[in-house]
Amino acid sequence: MENHQTPNVPMVSELTDEARVTFYKKTYTHLAGAVLLFILVETFFFQIDAVVNFALSLTGGYSWLLLLGGFMFVTNYAERLALGSTNTHLHYAGLVLYVIAEAFIFIPLIFIAMYMAGEGAFDILNQAAILTLSLFTGLSAVAFLTKKDFSFLRSILTIGFCIALGLIVAGTLFGFNLGLWFSVGMVVLASGSILYQTSNMIHKYQENQYVAASLGLFASLMLLFWYILSILSND
Template identity: 65%
Template sequence: MDEFQQILPVSALAEDKKVAFYKKTYTYLAFSVLLFVVVEYLFLQSDFIVNIGLQMTQGWTWLIVLGLFMFATNYAEKLALKTKDKTTHHVALFIYVLAEAFIFVPLIYVAMEFGNMHETNVLTQAAIMTLALFTGLSAVVFMTKKDFSFLSSILTIGGFLAMGLIVAGTFFGGFELGLWFSVGMVALAAGSILYQTSNMIHKYEEDQYVAASLGLFASLMLLFWYIISIFLQE
């Protein structure tokens, strides 16, 4: 019976254990965001890192970076899920946050320059909107208790379609992705948040709160990226 209990999803646990799991997951998510902010700040203080970040967005180099980043995302999530070792879970999350911070360097730098030119704080506005959407979407899952696992295939197809458009935009200079692409990616990120939050409730086990927080963090950052992109195109 004890072994059976260990493989129960969070939705099947006693209420106090559910609450404890959710607290741990969102605490790790909050610390991940805080770590991201700190590391991002430190990265932006280095002209060397900023220059590398700006250079890596040029042409096909960006495709390599995105490919490596997608690989790192999948690897970190699988690593956190496949093993019971808490140290491995924490290392996977830490490495992923560092990777996200590095990927965001060029976008954050451009957003800061844009804000200085237009006397507006793009990052604060984008952060508030991201947090509001994330909170609202999470609330939908908790209130409806619906299993959004059916979104998996939709998100996979949407991800491949997005990559195809990015490749086309890279190799065909006149092909601009523009505002509507960013809007579509916000919708994709919203679906990902629904999917990851649903997984946290219906798929993850009691000791997989770090893996759950990693999935939520990835979706949150995707949403933040494209909300910033929308503000930069206004």
């Protein structure tokens, strides 16, 4: 997520210790709220057969590519709302829009995971959630304890995600399974994204951008959850 600066608003790194802690609390509170909203929206979606069937109908061939394209468009728009305006209501609109988009695109993966696990469906979801939160917490701790600026990861992540997107498109068009190692590689990329986003929160954001910071962290968290769940579902 590319940051846009607002004139006359101090950077988080320039704040007093107390003000920085307040910013971090706001960011992680909004992140927790986004996760809770995701769970509620996902649960709501699964109560509506038409929504589930529609999402599942988009998982094959060109439909899946269109869905990914639509998700990327919504992601870009949500980020612009969260970062490109001084209107707090637009910041929240961007975050909520992104959470709803994530909940929709997760429908096929969660459906498959529940189908494969049978009676153990909730166990596999809980395992994926615990592993995701554990890894997220550990990576966040690394960023906070070292206080290192991980902005150098941006170019690496950009190249990695472009390669991954190319493989996804090729796999969809030519009908081959990307397999376990692709998911493992994506877990590594998602982990790097968490370090990058946490570092940005510490060094790059302004005092009024806690919603945007939470959106960036939420996106990385959900990417990690997606591929950990994919790995567990294929065991």
